[in-house]
Amino acid sequence: MQPINTALCSFGMSGWVFHAPFIAASPDFNLYGVWERTKNLAQEKYPGVKTFRGMEEMLADENIELVVVNTPSVTHYDYAKLVLNAGKHCIVEKPFTATVVQAQELIDLANRKNVKLSVYQNRRYDSDFKTVKKILNEGLLGKIVEAEIHYDRYVPELSYKLHKETPTPAVGALYDLGSHLIDQALQFFGMPIAVFGDLANNRPGSQVDDYFNLILFYPGHRVILKCSYYVREAIPGYQIHGTLGSFIKHKTDVQEMDLQAGKKPGGEGWGIEPAAQHGLLHTEREGKIIREYIPSLKGNYGEYYGGIYHALRNGAAVPVSAEDGMKVIQVIEAAIKSNKEKRVMEL
Secondary structure, three states: OOOEEEEEOOOOHHHHHHHHHHHHHOOOEEEEEEEOOOOOHHHHHOOOOEEEOOHHHHHOOOOOOEEEEOOOHHHHHHHHHHHHHOOOEEEEEOOOOOOHHHHHHHHHHHHHHOOOEEEEOHHHHOHHHHHHHHHHHOOOOOOEEEEEEEOOOEOOOOOOOHHHHOOOOOOOHHHHHHHHHHHHHHHHHOOOOEEEEEEEOOOOOOOOOOEEEEEEEEOOEEEEEEEEOEOOOOOOOEEEEEOOOEEEEOOOOOHHHHHHOOOOOOOOOOOOOOHHHOEEEEEEEOOEEEEEEEOOOOOOOHHHHHHHHHHHHHOOOOOOEHHHHHHHHHHHHHHHHHHHHOOOEEO
16 A cells, blocks of 8 residues: 655654654655755655655645654644644644644544544563563562552753753653553553553752652552652552552663664564663462562564554554644643642542
8 A cells, every 4th residue: 555654843852763763764654745844854864755844834744644743742732733724633742732632623523524633652661661560460469559660760950851840731751651640550450440640850940840749549559659859769660459469560661761762663682671770570470479580571662653654555454643742731630620729639
């Protein structure tokens, strides 16, 4: 079939690290164009790509079938709306939107225009996430009692990217990194029945949240989601405890690091974590206590684009639905309200 002509709305880190390498590497896609206001970075790296100086110019190109909205989060709603109104399929990076109202509007618009709309959640294709999901699906821990997922960093300085530090809609650690953690919790356990959120600005001069601690309430268990920009010594990203045992795993997917180093996806050893980073399973199986390290599954962000191809060409469901993206925003809005009112919010 005809490759899908795809355009990116920017060529910053997300463009050249998370999207372009996988689009360019797949015979099912053609990296057709990139919107760059003044530079030609995409053209330098991919000589055949077309450079657009404006959104209107790009959307007017009838050859483009799919557009990736990978711009600052505050623009996601406006740009996605333009893409959908132009009758083109659309991928929106996380966070999907700032509000549930905006998310529902985009979903309705995509349905009216009969085009596909998906949220880019690449962390579903991390080796660590895939491994934890396998452990849960196999019931190796028994009935889950508590789960804790972290996305910590040590970055005490404010970002040089002003849009990340300006208190505008969809900005801050909860929208940024929290979108990953919440999506993973929902994939593991479904929607919670209630949420408690504690947010803070810890860095000097910070005007946006750089710390959060969420408690998601489920019948019979709790899920804790945490992020801080003041964690120099990282603790395990996943701590899952059940009636039979525990699984402890660091966040150690190698893909982002390899992409930043210029490695091309799909090569030998792609997405394979070193043995030193395998997760620890301590549980009971057939009456016998076992404590062993579990090899991580192979990570591959390219699987997301494989799913997009089948959705556009074969009528399959998109790999990450806009409805999934909206559920994440629903939890975020509840957490923000919880932090403001200092109480648990029912969903």
